Amino acid sequence: MTDVQSSPPPAEVATRISARGVRVFYGDKQALFDVDLDVPDRAVTALIGPSGCGKSTFLRCINRMNDTIPGARVEGTILLDGEDVNDRDLDPVLLRARVGMVFQKPNPFPKTIFENVAYGPRIHGLATSKSELDGVVEQALKRAGLWKEVSDRLDQPGTSLSGGQQQRLVIARAIAINPEVILMDEPCSALDPIATARIEELIDELRALYCIVIVTHSMAQAARVSQRTAFFHMGKLVETGLTSKIFTRPGDPRTQDYITGRFG
Amino acid sequence: MTEPGPSREDLKTTVARRLKARNAAERRFRLYGQVAIALALGFLVLLLGRIVQQGWSTFIDYRLTAQVYLDPSRIDRTDPGGANYDLLIAQQLLKQIGVADDENGTRSDAMKDLVSGDMGFQVLDRVKADPTLIGRTLTVSAPLKANAGLYFKGQVKRSTSEEERALSDAQIDWLDQMRAGGLVASGFNSTFFTRSDSTEPEQAGVLGAIVGSTLMLILTAALAIPIGVLAATFLEEFAPKNRWTDIVEVNINNLAAVPSIVYGLLGLAVFINWMHVPRSSPLVGGLVLALMALPTVIIATRSSLKAVPPSIREAALALGASRTQTVFHHVLPLALPGVMTGSILSLAHALGETAPLLMVGMVSFVPGVPDSLTSASTVLPVQIFIWENASERAFHERTAAAIMVLLAFMILMNLAAVLMRRRFERRW
């Protein structure tokens, strides 16, 4: 049960992801306690909270990346467009083709820029000819705001780019397979302020097309970038609501204490 | 107001006092390191120096070029093989240097001892091929017999007394005369690289051993590397981490430390006695060495795989790649430098193994070049072992020369490992 619903998502916006009663265990230790959360489509939802509160854990439940951690157990339902993500019969590979992920430290493959973006479409069979693949790559790089900077050096290794460019390359890689949801786990924490601002601008552009969930430990970033915010604390979802509401008049005193810096 | 604890001045003097002792300890440590390196290098130089000193003379050989008159009275046209070409040649040589033969033919016998039987074979082959040569004079060139060569190389000396010497005074005189007469010339000993083992040192070469080693290594590589890499990949990336995989890992680590002769016994019992693989063949040698190299390849591959940062795997998985695609498209290519280095090093190690190969019968005398995986062959280390035990003096220098060849082989393989690693090294 979520403790406080400051404001539910407005009725006319579709809910893309619907989590109910999500519990996560690492071995014997429980990391998430009964999380209920609705994530609207075509909007940015920020997950905030102190270290170890479970926000990254919850994020990783959405694309079943917790499966890769030995000893991790996920219970509860997470509906993505009505299908339960946790269903054992659902192939995580198919799920991850619909839900992209961007990590904290930019991790482009040590291949060429072109190959980095083309890898996803290639393995999912999204492009059948070379020209089609070229088109997919170009569009993804354009959407990620990187095309102008790299169009003349697509055969350079992806690791030769700067940190901010690498993160945009990773975002291009994620959107090349046309996902429905993009998950971002602290995408700017390794970047300088200008690169961060570029990524935030990119997120702003992307939210017209995708459902974005971003975990951030910078409240200022959550305030700038998201439309809805969910505050996690010690594995529980304490409060969720409109970002403008949470940051001017949060309902739960724990939320208020966290965002005003009264405790970590 | 005094600060709690030691004052800044006290701290400074304490630290300064200790500093002298610490610097001295550091200098001592550096000295120990330098001494250790010097010792190691010294031993290395000593060893290599000894070997080169013993073996370099192998690469020079003394050849005799003689005019051989094919006396029709001695050679039967219908049976060219029946003639005693060695004697014929010896007698003609004596004549050429102006020494008369005695009635018992002891001198020609002695002369025969100076010339390699190869000369006789060459003449025989040419006569057989073209019998019209009978009655003509041929120019034939062949190496001198081993001891004669040793005389020119200074290893058989006039200063030793005749009973202890391999050559008699007369023989030595004749050699000098032949040399003075221009019949003897020195040159590069290509026989060493073009011939296989032989009972006569001057006709002995390492070709058979090199081919045998190469065949065996190819087989070892073809077996150990794919199996090892795939096994390691499975253990590292796919197998669940439970008790069973722990047991497997411990066993593999232990197998890497098992003495190599045990693998020889295994090869003997299983491959030769049970599966009836031909003895002394590159096949059985390759199988045994593949077993030996397998644990090392697995361990090297596993540690290379472990060194690939997990962020790459996560990135691939999050993109919707299956486990297999992640491993084969991303992880393994990144681990390749380490895998290759480990493989090449384990192959280089296998190249020098002797004990297990002795157990599977490679100790026999193999005069020819092996032409298939199942034909009898020998390998370089075993060849060295055999020659070391031979009685002729000339085999001593050849043993050292063979060791030099083996070392050259190993240096080449290590160099290949380093170059390939540099070439495929990727930065992530």
Added chain:
Amino acid sequence: MSEHIVKSYEDELNSLAAECSRLGGLAEAQLADAIRAVIRREPDLAAEVIQQDDRLDEIEADIEQKSIRLIALRQPMANDLRKTVAALKIASNLERCGDLAKSIAKRALVLTDVEPMPALSRSIERMGQLVQSRLRSVLDAYASSDAEGAMEVWRRDHEVDEHYNSLFRELLTYMMGDARTITPCAHLLFVAKNLERIGDHATNIAEIVHYEISGDQVSPGDRPRSDDLRA
């Protein structure tokens, strides 16, 4: 409520509120002095009030500067943000109150040269007391974060209007009766008007205090009014 992890942030917020309260005290004193100057016909006091107004302006400018600095450097959120904005707005209201008190004092100077009119003085005194007490109450509510106290003041906004309306009628009656009283009555009218404005500011401050504590805006339409001048 627990304290900020960064102590200096906590101190900055508190000192801002404290300064605002101080400004409030000064404004209260100015108002009391101005009314007294009118009623007791004390020109020296009036002159002092006029001079003191500069001090209030200074303090308000300082509060404004501090608030902006706090917003820029600390990026306050939620209740801290509301607190900062509240201090800014209340200071502005208080400064206006100070200006209005100064205006009253100016009129007091003029009125001392004229014949006293005791009945009117009493009415002014009563209205002045009401306004003073409202200002005091609302500033107390601000200092002690008492939302209910603030709302009390807010709800009774109509009382000031009633006083003003009755004073207005009284003055009109005087002016219609005796033409010589028109000048002083006109001044008194302005004094009454200024008092009524101060009462409005007190209501504003009450709304701001309520917003700071609860985060809810009070709907302006709910404010009970007796502004219909024809009543």
